[in-house]
Amino acid sequence: MTLAGSAKLAARQTTVRRALETLKLEALVVTAPSNIRYLTNHGGSAGVLVVTGDAMHLLIDFRYREAVRMLQASPSACPSLRPWDVSGSYDEALLDCLGQLGVSTAGFESPHLTVARHDWLVRTASARKLPLVFRSTGGIVETARMVKDDAEIDALREAARRLTPVAQAAFSMVRPGVSERAVAARIENAMRDAGYERTAFDTIVASGPNGALPHHRAGDRKFETGDLVVLDFGGVLDGYCSDLTRTVVVAPPSAEAQRVFAAVREAQQAAIEAVRPGIATTDVDRAARRVLETHGLGEAFGHGTGHGLGLDVHEEPRVTRPRADVAPVPLEPGMVFTIEPGAYLPGWGGVRIEDDVLVTEHGCDVLTSVSYALIPD
């Protein structure tokens, strides 16, 4: 596994420490695993990180002690790391750590801490008479992660590039009588052969009417002539996610299949062409949605146009309609996200086409490189 070098980690940590200064916080308690990974290279599923002005206090249990020791002996060692052993509960250990450090004002990640944990921490700190105040923060690390650095762009580019042979393997199985499940197995084998460490999400193979269920996975249904087949899959390489969707037909396609497919492809291309620095995420969504509305498919496109891609398969920025809970984000070079409009017609089927794009100085690079043909070669 390739990890960010120590100098890169130091730069990321500096960004977060500047945010702490601005917010007048002595420490930030980081509980989201991918935020911990971004700042320390520690990739465990458990762990709590306390970022202070001079150290990265990483609380880990027994299971990760040896892995962290090996990390620190590598060129990807985390600068200023101070590991803390957790023998019981993480939150007990967290209070011990904050108490020993004498922290009086600690930020926590409100989108990544449950009410139960928060209430326990506040109640127990008070019972222990710790002079400690917890302050809600949101998106400090996520904002830093939204614009990828060079090492991340290399990883995302390679993760996207390797989907090409995987897609070809899937296309080669699209014929009558083959089951969705068999194609999903072929896709996942091809991802392993391509070197991905794991799938980024559950592989979707949705044929015929199942294509109208945007989150169908892969079942026992066998392909029939005329079926549209939605193939949605991605792999994780060096921690970074890729995500691709293609829709193909079990030839020959009906006139309606060709019409809907052409409309979605046109919408996807319009959104890709809209991407450039300064444009808002909502404008990218608008570009796709307008095309589908023109074709009478506005109602059939019920989800957002895309999502950020990085250490998480769904991260910032969200490419959606204007929504009360999602602030539009002006695009910047280095952002990476998916563009994946679709049209879903209950009882009939669906079409979705998805690529991963990198915002560049003047537009975007499409990182995935797979044929869009409705009838695969």
Place this chain on the structure above:
Amino acid sequence: MTLAGSAKLAARQTTVRRALETLKLEALVVTAPSNIRYLTNHGGSAGVLVVTGDAMHLLIDFRYREAVRMLQASPSACPSLRPWDVSGSYDEALLDCLGQLGVSTAGFESPHLTVARHDWLVRTASARKLPLVFRSTGGIVETARMVKDDAEIDALREAARRLTPVAQAAFSMVRPGVSERAVAARIENAMRDAGYERTAFDTIVASGPNGALPHHRAGDRKFETGDLVVLDFGGVLDGYCSDLTRTVVVAPPSAEAQRVFAAVREAQQAAIEAVRPGIATTDVDRAARRVLETHGLGEAFGHGTGHGLGLDVHEEPRVTRPRADVAPVPLEPGMVFTIEPGAYLPGWGGVRIEDDVLVTEHGCDVLTSVSYALIPD
């Protein structure tokens, strides 16, 4: 996919409604996906459920509308289901729903709601002048889920049973020169062939020194003579999880490997034999831990002995040492959990042996059925 029948769902809902009465709550807002699935059969990754005395208000977005319509036309339809369309944010829709229903006191699941969502809900309800109070609850549905009903036991039994050929396929590859990754691929293919809908967690193949990292996954390391190899995998069948670990050797084993292996196997057997109704989870842990301490391996066993198994691969009850944050649970017939002691020696390797057990009237049934031989056939 086999789902619980409508009558079974009705019984589960009754249990939750009784808890609401006891707590004097008009509604429970359920946000944990596996709790929603347990009460409604809706298996989507998004959704919010509002349980009231007379209805199950299921808030779902576009992606799941068609799937819910199909569910309601099946013998596994959710009784008293009322679907609500979500077009923007789930939490906006939740406030709309609670407002329209005139709910004034709603419980929420504090272990499954983030501080950010909670604060937004409270602030926005207040801004809208809704006469609505949110009250923290924890474990209402999890407590109901801890004791499995007959349909769940059948599903868990079958999910465990099908691991036998998967383990055999893995064992057949344990010889010098084979990579961890290749064995993980074989395991995952065998799981698909066995009919599992997905893996329950990332497959672990940890050989030689990697075995000392309890959460190593599967890398490029190739097996060498004398290596201990920890194989930890599981599949999901009809929504229910299985979880198995075996440790085998690339023959011949060293005397130390035989010694550590025998100690862990003895500890695991002692824990299995301790299981019966009325015994506390901490006593089961104690039975395993005492054996390892006798063999001088107490320090090498740094994690808990097991975890509940059901719709989630890690659920209640936790089988651990006495801990401030985990209350011991007295065992009851129908509980299902893993028993998986291990010993991890940094730089050398590790051993873990894991089965899934069902608590019965007088002891337990071991649901997994795989050879314990250190040298596989």
